[in-house]
Amino acid sequence: MPVILIVLEDARGGLRFLVDPGWLAVVDTEDVEYIESLLRDFLEQAKEQPETLFKRLSSLGVGPLVTQETGEQISDHPSLLELSSRFVQL
DSSP states (O other): OOOOEEEEEOTTSOEEEEEOTTGGGTSOHHHHHHHHHHHHHHHHHHHHOHHHHHHHHTTOOSSSOOOOOOOSOGGGOHHHHHHHTTOEEO
16 A cells, blocks of 8 residues: 555644645546645644644554554655655645
């Protein structure tokens, strides 16, 4: 399963979203509109309730977006660290 989104929480609880600039090429056509809507919603929710959103995103198990990895430091996940270098901020 391809990784299209990395969500990072900073020390103050703020969230940063990194997205694969080529995500449209790996997402099923029927899911594109839904994922675009989710991404917009994530940005809005991050302003209001970042901690709640981060917890929810850390346990996604159903639907077109599924959590693959969680952890305290991105450096603990070398493959994600490498991916994040080519991702862009949402």
